[in-house]
Amino acid sequence: MKDVKKLLTEQANAVLPDKKVKQNIMRELGMEQAERSLAYAHGGEKAEKNKKTLLIAAAAVFAAAALFLAIFLPVFLGRGKTGVGGGKFADITDADSFYAYGAASVGALLSVPGESGASGVKLLSFAQKDAAQETHIETVNRYMALVEGLLSEESISETAIAGADGYDFGMTVHLSGISGGGADYTLYYNKIFRGSETDEDETQESYSIEGILIAAGGQYSVEGNYETESERGEAESELYFKAYTGENSYIDVRQESETETGDAETEIEYVYTVYENGSVAERTTVEYESEEGELELLLSINREGVRDTLLFKEESENGERILSASGEIGGQKVRFRVYIRGGQYHYVFEDGSSEDHDRYEDDDDDDD
């Protein structure tokens, strides 16, 4: 198969415009002369002074950022590590770990059998409850593999593999289940180093990817961004990973963080947005909470104007690893337990009713 991308990038320099075009334009507009005379008029000092000012400002920003990180990073990283599974978000410290997390978590959402992840939600009625108590349990089910992965003892592991399909890099990512097993996802991608850019007093460091994600036999175009920006000592970052399921349909996961004024603690959450034909169909927030030293995962799903909120924690029942959940689904308070049996999630509700739903597709699943 022809590697079109390679052909294009290899010959890019032969087609891009020559640098002399810019000089010609500046000369024609009289700009080159203006710049030169400005520098000469100040004996070359003004330009130098500006450069020095910029360098000093940049150094000050870096020093402040380094000091800030030295003081607060251990606090941020330490948070959540005391829990049962260890906060997986604390392991996301660089572009590679972020993209691995993006691939695993979005892959998990795309791998639920019979659902594309961007398809319409199916409402489920429980015979024991009246019609008004229809729940969004199938929507919740799509997030179960992710919940498992985030509450399991095992870290989300990534292994570098050779690039393929026209992409220079590759990685396989393993998302563990709470009772072993789990699922693997493959990401092939190209890195786009944006380098660092200093413009006025703004410093940017950017690095993005584009590629494909292979999850449960499906292949999805993906793109990601891991960008940090600091301006006047204030740090900002833009971290996202997107997997496309159609022209204007995709799942987007991005990191959001919030630091209260005067508070050393930064709250990190991951927001998953499902777009269908350019419109937001579902928005889900995932964040860790710590209750008496135990780590819990809070899932808030917004869909069609309804907000479902569930707090999950991993428990042991007669030696079996299970998930217990409590919260609100479809406006009703719920409490249920989830057992992983026979490649399915077996939901058992407080009233004794139960339902089975498919787990993610994975041939290597060995926890039956």
Place this chain on the structure above:
Amino acid sequence: MKNEKLERMVARLKEGDARAFDCVYEHTHKSAYFAILYIVHDKMYAEDILQETFVKAISSLAQYTAGTNFTAWLCSIARSLALNHLKKHRREVPTDFEEEAYKFGTGEAHIPYIFDLAARVLAEDEYEILMLCQISGYKRREVAEMLGIPIGTVTWKNNEALKKLRRQLEKEDGA
């Protein structure tokens, strides 16, 4: 670069701050260049028209309405100048050999075959998106902002353009 920042630089340029030119040029010239190249298929002419485009645009910056997408405005000037160039040179009919010179590396412009093929088989928007994403090193988000279209459309068209080119190359190889 975000559009707001580009707009700030354009405003500074409008006020006569020549130092803003560098930033404006670096973030817009590739869009304009590929819009021209798609029409003229010749690197040398494309460079000349790019120069003409910037001179004309900067000289008539007063006509640009702030906040209405500077890159799109610049590209419309570029396209218009490229079409004028084509009209002017229409009477010059190349020989068969000259027409296929790019294949043999004997053409003056020396545009690699893959780029000429792209200009022939792709729709204008596909070509522009492919060049900006694959050749110019812009992020899809940036391309979406530049062209004022959703990012999903950028991704889709970029992938479709790659597929079309691959199919065409395989077809030619098989012929």
